[in-house]
Amino acid sequence: MHDDCTDYRSIFLDDVPLMDVRAPVEFDKGAFTHASNLPLMNDDERQQVGTCYKQHGQQAAMVLGHQxxxxxxxQARIQAWAQFARANPDGLLYCFRGGLRSQITQQWLRDEAGIRYRRVGGGYKALRTFLLEVGDQAVAQCDFVLLGGMTGTGKTEALAQLDNALDLERHANHRGSSFGRHATAQPAQIGFENTLAVDLLKKRNAGIEQFVLEDEGRMIGSRAVPLGLYRRMQQAPLVWLEDSLECRVQRILQDYVIDLCAEFVLAHGPEQGFEHFAGRLRESLSGIVRRLGGERYQRLAAAMDAALQVQRASGAVELHRAWIEGLLSEYYDPMYAYQRDAKAARIEFAGDRAAVLAYLRERRL
Incomplete structure (x- = not known):
């Protein structure tokens, strides 16, 4: 069996299970969706070996590592690797550059568990470089169209009905607004870029060369859209999605109150979950206090507090409509209307969801 696999394209297209033997600190900075972290050394061990390498050279560092x-x-680490290898016989292992750590892992697996397991040639660095190239090529070679619209028009739901959509917010685990954080954390920046690149790779492999994205700012929460893609987005034509204020209020109520509360309850239990949820809503509103102005903020915060009180007591959510409608009509809508005017020359179509979806599907032909 040949030890190295360098068919990076197939690794991602086929969702090949990956054993990442780097230290947890490296894995947390950025990894791949189908990778499991089963390190050769933990963070502390890696740091000690790294220091030894700098001071005394490779041989001394290897001796310390083995100690x-x-x-x-x-034995526990070999057992964990063997378990992974038996569960994923077609998988691969890698370290940072496909060098010493992955070679040692392969050797121990072979000598002590009788398992020959292939590694990724070039390791994590080669996989990451490949995905960066995938993103750059897509930006250079593909067409992009943006889906814009007021807050709450259901742009994400519309994207979900298109097979050529790139859902940046899903990859960033954030809804993109000041209220957009989920109960779970955002991925690392590199993790966000990696999943986005794999999405592009798979869709291009299926023959898609024109992509629809939501009209986003550079930052989605605390994650940055890759610069090359963001620059292309600034030039791309725009399709504007329209919906009534009533429907938009209902959608915001569902996403940012009902669903978000359920996320927190699932993560922390009913009592703590509701407290976390209520704290998150208040924190999101206070985050835009300077842009709202003191009087408007006090009024909306009071409406939010009243709604949360009733929700905590009875589960009823109707009172939330008051602050949601106020926030939309007094804050978000004027801001989006200004942005729409600034981008007017790039808007090539506007309409409700059915019309917009029909237009975007027709546009690909």
Whole structure:
């Protein structure tokens, strides 16, 4: 069996299971969707070996590494790798550059568990470089059209009905507005870029060369849209989605109150979950206090508090409509109307969801 696999394209297209033997601190900075972190060394061990390498060279560092990862600790790690390898016989392992750490992992697996397991040639760095190239090529070679619209018009729902959509907010685990954080954390910046690139790779492999994206700012929460893609978005034509204020209020109520509360309850239980949810809503509103102005903020905050009180007591959510409608009509709508005017020359179509979806599907032909 050949030890190295360098068919990076197939690795991502086929969702090949990956064993990442880098330290947890490296994995947390950025990894891949189908990767499991089963490190050769933990963060502390890696740091000690790294310091030894700088001061005394590679040989001394290897001796220290073998001392640190020995006995029962070594056996436990080999057992974890063997379990992964048996569960995923077609998988691959990698370290940062496909060098010493992955070679040692392969050797221990072969010598002590009788398992020959292939590694990714070039390691994490090669996979990451490949995905960066996928993104750059898509930006250079593909067509992009943006879906814009007022807050609450259901742009994300519309994207979900298009097979050529790139849902940046889903990849960033954030709804994109000051109220957009979920109960779960956003991925690392590199993780966000990686999943986006894999999405592009798979869609282009299916023959898609024109993509629809939501009209976003550079930042989605605390994650940045890759600069090349963002620059293309600034030049792309725009399709504007329209809906009534009543429907928009209902959609915001569902997304930012009912669904968000359920997320927190699922994560923390009913009591703590509701407290976290209520804290998140108040924090989101206070985050835009300077742009709202003191009087408007006090009024909307009081309406929100009253709604939360009733929701906590009875589960009823209707009172939330008051602050949602105020926030839309007094804050978001004027801001979006200004943005729409600034982008008017790029808007090539406007209409309700059915009309917009029909137009976008027709546009691809």
């Amino acid at each position: 640190l990862v020995s006995g029962a600790l070594r």
